[in-house]
Amino acid sequence: MTARNISRFWEWGRKIICVGRNYADHAKELKNAIPTEPVLFLKPPSAYVREGSPILVPLYSSNLHHEVELGVVIGKGGTAIPQSTAMEHVAGYALCLDMTARDIQDECKSKGLPWTLAKAFNTSCPVSDFIPKERIPDPGNVKLWLKVNDQLRQSGCTSQMIFSVPYLISYISDFISLEEGDLILTGTPKGVSAVQEHDELQAGIEDIVMINFKVERPDH
Ligand SMILES: O=C([O-])CC(=O)C(=O)O
């Protein structure tokens, strides 16, 4: 068997596990309670989109939001991973957007229904190139930013996370075994807002990585 190249993790078809409400300022802006345990949801691998392809607004949504997030790429799988060894399971990072059909999510929330159509549609997970672990020595202290048409909308630091990267790896792996190539989206800081067709999104982790995506309407 040939060795797989972790730098193309998005091609492996592994799961994407997302953490919600992990920044108090974002939980507050959407009038949600500060969680006492991580809030988890999933995106399928078909949510991935890479630079060069557009983010597609779902036809059923009129309020598509951006959420810039630090992604953690798993290098070594495991179940019930202790917090003390959690970082040994990390291969690296990626800058990710958790694209969210906010109007659909609001409807799901009010009806007590799952967020699948709000969060897991095609192109709902734009990702950057893989960032090797060594380039981010402390994932609990890096700055994330996002601009729409050159205007700064989100600017936050992972030091504001309620639950740290090692805590999340340990917590998630108690319920869902982690596999090599899985991606964890660690939540978004405040500043989420709507994007429209033809908007240009630019986001980065300090000067470590930058991504550019265009928003389009699908023609079907
Ligand atoms: O939709 C939400 O507000 C939850 C979420 O994904 C986040 O906080 O990153």
Ligand SMILES: [Mg+2]
């Ligand atoms: Mg999110």
